[in-house]
Amino acid sequence: MSDIKKVVLAYSGGLDTSVILKWLQDTYQCEIVTFTADLGQGEEVEPARTKAQALGVKEIYIDDLREEFVRDFVFPMFRANTIYEGEYLLGTSIARPLIAKRLVEIANETGADAISHGATGKGNDQVRFELGAYALKPGVKVIAPWREWDLLSREKLLAYAEQHNIPIERHGKKSPYSMDANLLHISYEGGVLEDTWSEHEEEMWRWSVSPENAPNTPTYIELTYRKGDIVAIDGVDMSPAQVLTYLNKVGGDNGIGRVDIVENRYVGMKARGCYETPGGTIMLKAHRAIESITLDREVMHLKDELMPKYATMIYNGYWWSPERHMMQAMIDASQANVNGVVRLKLYKGNIMVVGRKSDDSLFDAAVATFEDDAGAYDQQDAEGFIKLNALRLRIAASKGRNLL
């Protein structure tokens, strides 16, 4: 293990990654560079500096990545109406490639030969971090302490911390859930959720009020799209992170965005998770609405057919892969005319689309109307259309094939 000279550690400043920091120093006798990112998780990142310094770290990176996160990861993903297994908006998955990218960049800047993270050996996150790191720096060494050490229970971890004078914050009681948060979502796993029949507890949720506790009057908002991304809300221009921050607020206030699901992990097991994604839930609904008037039918159907594969790529950790880039090229090409405004009514957990308009709308009222269309559409054409579409079926039936 003596060949590792410097490790960049994804460091939150919490107990787990502080123990990892110390353990890495002891085990590998190497220098540590800490990297702490503000991805909108809602916690201060600056305290990580003092903690790292206290552990003797000399190279400390603390980055505000919120704009980059939403602009280059969240928004591109939402252009595809991406959802994993019909329910999960990929809040954790989409943040990992950005962290992997920064770990590699910092390793390159600081001359580190390894990276390390605090993800366990059972989850998807180890895969996402490491696939990203290997793709961007193929010779990098990855240290995943949870797969290596023997501090596998909370007790051992605490004992190790005390033994090495790592401060343990004791304000408030420890949440029974394993949580992850960033601007897109907050997730909960573990605890009572490990029984799929147990109802989640109301007090678990942190970002949103329940529908029951949401206001009794609806909120209307208008989202302006340019090339598939939201650029303004209620007429006010906003940056990507501002958009998502705003939508999280208004969504959370209206009880929007909670799900309780069982999902299939890439490492092979099923796991239950609860997620709050207020802004993302609004974005998914609204993006479909603006596409509904601006996207060609076949383009939309092709996107819909490919979406599950794209979602799985992201879920499994292949953001930094040639197949994701290839698919993104197609998705982005589809968004050239996805411009316009969507009007939504938010009310106690519900999102109702109540209007959509666009200079690029393909909706043609003259053709669609139930009233006289003044010749915009010749109903006679339908007969030939149906006849030729039926031809293969008629031939089959006339030759004795039973299509019942």
Added chain:
Amino acid sequence: MSDIKKVVLAYSGGLDTSVILKWLQDTYQCEIVTFTADLGQGEEVEPARTKAQALGVKEIYIDDLREEFVRDFVFPMFRANTIYEGEYLLGTSIARPLIAKRLVEIANETGADAISHGATGKGNDQVRFELGAYALKPGVKVIAPWREWDLLSREKLLAYAEQHNIPIERHGKKSPYSMDANLLHISYEGGVLEDTWSEHEEEMWRWSVSPENAPNTPTYIELTYRKGDIVAIDGVDMSPAQVLTYLNKVGGDNGIGRVDIVENRYVGMKARGCYETPGGTIMLKAHRAIESITLDREVMHLKDELMPKYATMIYNGYWWSPERHMMQAMIDASQANVNGVVRLKLYKGNIMVVGRKSDDSLFDAAVATFEDDAGAYDQQDAEGFIKLNALRLRIAASKGRNLL
């Protein structure tokens, strides 16, 4: 036109199809057989008998198809979590093949050589009726009056009715919407909906209360699945139509199942529709939940990838086609173990899954747990898993490919 001897007409008993009946008699000088189906649209079907008799019809079919509709059409479709363009639960689309099948059966029984329907030349329904009829009776003649006659405005239609003594019901004012209903849904098109920016009117909706007007306390229900279909609710066995009737009631009471969308018709234009699908909306959510614990990951992903194509088949009218049968064979094969119970909380438009259990559950708490798993899963395996999954990316990167 003299070669038509007998026509089976899909007859609702309403003004439009009564005019069609008369027009067919006059134009084709042929016998008419009427076919009226109870698909759960919520209107009496018996009155159609008297009306048809009044117009001289001798062969009158009035069928209660509710069980067949749900059992053989709605349930098989929901096994695939089918949804068109991300929003539409195909309420109208899935009823058409059953009507087409009955029209053909009745034509065969009565020796009719033609069928007729009241769908317009701009919509999808003409396609669905006619593709179905041609597939099941390739030599059938189809008469689509709306594509042939010149009664293209409401005024002309009314004039024709008066002229021919067809009674026009004048109770209540005519709805401004074109509507279609069956046990799965009720739809609204036309009127103010033809402007995509106009908000739909609250008084338009007929089946559900608004979330605002739904009860202030949640309703919990438990749905029992066998092979992907619901067979009991809250422990009470129910037939397919009973299931859907019950879910429509409880869903509608809780403000569930409204959407307002712009969709792409098969005949080439975009059209706006509003839909109430209370029971179907619950079924979609619940079916995903029971699948989440009973379905293999790759089976689920394959289903998800194919679903949009399957939905499009149904939307476009290809229920009675070899490709739909082929795909159904796969979908049905996937449902062998989709057994168990899903518990839902319904509240003001929201459906929250709060529990799912199954003797066929693939959820393995021992493997998934965040606690000590007693060796059920070897975290060391993850390293090799990641390393080999990363190999192609590392080789690419080491040969100079930029994966950023």
Added chain:
Amino acid sequence: MSDIKKVVLAYSGGLDTSVILKWLQDTYQCEIVTFTADLGQGEEVEPARTKAQALGVKEIYIDDLREEFVRDFVFPMFRANTIYEGEYLLGTSIARPLIAKRLVEIANETGADAISHGATGKGNDQVRFELGAYALKPGVKVIAPWREWDLLSREKLLAYAEQHNIPIERHGKKSPYSMDANLLHISYEGGVLEDTWSEHEEEMWRWSVSPENAPNTPTYIELTYRKGDIVAIDGVDMSPAQVLTYLNKVGGDNGIGRVDIVENRYVGMKARGCYETPGGTIMLKAHRAIESITLDREVMHLKDELMPKYATMIYNGYWWSPERHMMQAMIDASQANVNGVVRLKLYKGNIMVVGRKSDDSLFDAAVATFEDDAGAYDQQDAEGFIKLNALRLRIAASKGRNLL
């Protein structure tokens, strides 16, 4: 019919389109603009000028489109290894959008309000011409004489020609086949081919020798690729049309590229066709070979999964559609590193890849070797890789699922 003022006619100079020219003049009392293209069909195009002049045409377009055809249509299509129904290299299909584009351009230049073509009402070509024309000039009027007139037999056509002094070339006997040719292929339909059990006749083929008559010694060639396209043969730089011309020659000389198939037309029937595609057959094989060392695995698999849909788009006439553009964006993005050289052995109908090399090769001999790899690959990683990939199967089996 008096509203047509000027028609651009796709004019070959042959009997059929000469009759059409005259018929259009008589029927529509309008001006005709002729458009004749050299797409490499192997016939002189200049004679069309005199013939058109003889019929009183004043605006005559004769274009050499060979380079544009191969560069902008054939090459992009081959980047996807495109093949329809496993056998057909789309030789006719890919030429039609170029003709449609030119018809529209000429209509715009000459102020014509209509276009016309000589494709019949049973084939795919009418669809391809007209979809292209409508997509590029939505208000254009299309005249398809074969769907309108009553000259439906060869006798009537000849009678019409004689009656109107249209010269009928009588040199040689009329081929029993309906043929179409361009730089990519020549096709044969009709005649004895209408019986699917009849063997095609050896004398039918025009472009290639039979394998039996090909040389007894093999020919080796080396194809150089840049971004997925061939840019040189045996080290000599060539333009796209030169490449295809050369490969047709060497392929045809070696008995390469004949197929005899039954295909499914877009208009709903099955049809038998024989095709000679010497150069294209070589290009397909060679392109797969260069991709085999330069393309990432998942990119290749994604391309393979999407290819049938892309092929169908082209076959059905949707080259000028947003979905084809969207898919092309993805295909082209995949070709950035498809550079290198493929070496082929051609012999009596066979194409054998005997070598491929590239500066962008992802083949890593050190990793792939059966010999000692000096640590390039850790065989231990395979265990974890397999274990986690097997996990979902093991859980399923341990819970009683039978996977036999």
Added chain:
Amino acid sequence: MSDIKKVVLAYSGGLDTSVILKWLQDTYQCEIVTFTADLGQGEEVEPARTKAQALGVKEIYIDDLREEFVRDFVFPMFRANTIYEGEYLLGTSIARPLIAKRLVEIANETGADAISHGATGKGNDQVRFELGAYALKPGVKVIAPWREWDLLSREKLLAYAEQHNIPIERHGKKSPYSMDANLLHISYEGGVLEDTWSEHEEEMWRWSVSPENAPNTPTYIELTYRKGDIVAIDGVDMSPAQVLTYLNKVGGDNGIGRVDIVENRYVGMKARGCYETPGGTIMLKAHRAIESITLDREVMHLKDELMPKYATMIYNGYWWSPERHMMQAMIDASQANVNGVVRLKLYKGNIMVVGRKSDDSLFDAAVATFEDDAGAYDQQDAEGFIKLNALRLRIAASKGRNLL
């Protein structure tokens, strides 16, 4: 390692697996059960008995699996026209699940707790064996000596053999290639093939003559299909293994079925392989031909779109998986009417389809004809068909979208 009591070894009787046998006995101090299968590899299997006995094995299984192999594995696979990465007919891949199944069955019969095989840690076969074994017997222990021991060079292996008195056959010189054979194919890897630019050597091939050395006169054969499988050749009923044996002979005699490719392994690297698949190559071509007249267009296209995914499942070792079963259900459903006869001309490496006929043919000469069709098809229908298919494109273009 003391917990292993009995191991079932996939035993060829050759040097490698004999060394493994001895090594397992020594290392694990356990009983060995040998399993040797005749899959049509063309070598005697009985000698394995004596060799195993000489090494003290008491439970020896020698099975002739040829019929099961072709009937339950090869034929189902060919129903899908399966081909991996456009070139590879999966000859090795499709044999592995059968061996895995037998290993598990024998383990169950003999009370063994482990299985072992001689596949290396770099290849796909380890994955295929082990995924299959884990899927069918989730608690089985797998021993893969090549990933465990240190006998990683040929020299060490030979030394170990001599040291333990394992007889080394020295007749003839050792092939420089790693080979695998069964009734479907023989494969070659390693040696000069590790340089992708080197031409393979003519003397490498073992099963087929070269096209150069094939007869100068063609061979015609007729293959009779029932439900997608060949049941007779030239009118003579044959069992599945007889069919493939016959086609290998006639194909090999005519120089058919050689490919030289670079493929992407599941474990992440590219590898070059040469394959001889004479019978399989004929079967692929012929199956497409019989499908071309008996399969519905959309069924065929759906099969084509899904085939690459199905091929990858088999290549990667997921034959015994729910997703493969699910897809097989669909594939098999498609073959109900794939009956009839295909006539082929074989000549010096070429397979030309020269006829196909079926009582279930969907080819309708009356509709397809270029001659007068007596009203079987109304050319007027094409106009409406095209117009409505063009509608979305026209609307887009009329609203300013550029589709060029």
